[in-house]
Amino acid sequence: MFASLPLGTQFTLLVAVPSIAAMLVGKRLFLPEERFRTLLVDFLKTDWKYLGVAWVVTEIVNTLAMHFHVARTFTGAIYAVEGATVAAFQAFAVVPLTVLATGVYLVGFPFIVLFTYFKLKAHDEEEAHRYALAYIIVVVTAVPFFLLFPVKVSSLYLSTVEPLMYELNPAIQYGIFSTDTLVKAFPSLHTGLSVLAALYAQKADTRYAYTATVLAVAIVFSTLYLGVHWVTDAVFAVLLVWVAYKLSRRVSDPRWSVVSREFLSGVRRYAPL
DSSP, X not given: OGGGSOHHHHHHHHHHHHHHHHHHHXXXXXXXXXXXXXXXXXXXXXXXXXXXXXXXXXXXXXXXXHHSSOSSOOHHHHHHHHTTGGGGGGTTOOHHHXXXXXXXXXXXXXXXXXXXXXXXXXHOHHHHHHHHHHHHHHHHHHHHHHHHSOBOOGGGTOTTSOOHHHHHOHHHHHHHHHHOOSOBOSSOHHHHHHHHHHHHHTTSOHHHHHHHHHHHHHHHHHHHHTTSOOHHHHHHHHHHHHHHHHHHHTSOHHHHHHHHHHHHHHHHHHSOO
16 A cells, blocks of 8 residues: 555655654653653644744755856865775665664754754743744754755765665655755754754753763764765855854844744744635
8 A cells, every 4th residue: 555655645654653652652651751742732832933943944955056056066176185085884784774874864864953942942941932943043054055056965975885775775765865956965954953962961861861872973973874975065064053052052042032023023924824
């Protein structure tokens, strides 16, 4: 029955169902004392503002990157810097590792990015808001590079790197190819946002901080192993995270609340009916 569904639907289910399951497991392991009702009420009262701004910004950035990047690509410049270094990550490519890395890339990433917000909020609401702000800073600062310095994914440029994730399943290939230009590898937001989540996870308890760190490392590895990003993409993304983290630490919670409120008000005001 699953195989008879449209490829787009298959891809959505392959990502959405495991992601929801991961969130439920995360709640059970790391927020056992929080009631679902309380989480839902808090989300409807306040959390939607911060997560909503982050979502809107992400959608805008994805739209810009999809339709407005310059025609010329600069992948050769990245290759001139690091050569075929990324090919080393596929030295021991095997199907089980590819399946695991794909799961980490498609499911582990949304889990760590979203769940970290709720985990932080349970410990310190202001830290959760700063994390949401840092997320937005990372995404926004990546825009000029996506538009003016497009770089192909490593597996579409190097003959020595296989597009392991794209070849794993037709639904995954369809889902990725239909939603991504494949020329916005620099910088790696998978790397940047997962490292940011792991960095802010240090503000929570030790057990979650350790888990987030391990998962972030696995996500960075998966981007390189699967033939999606270059080492340079990952390194530069970490630099953006450092800047975003420093800036977010300087913003007080009341000021950020005003910014998020005004932003969403503007979106509602000018959005088409």
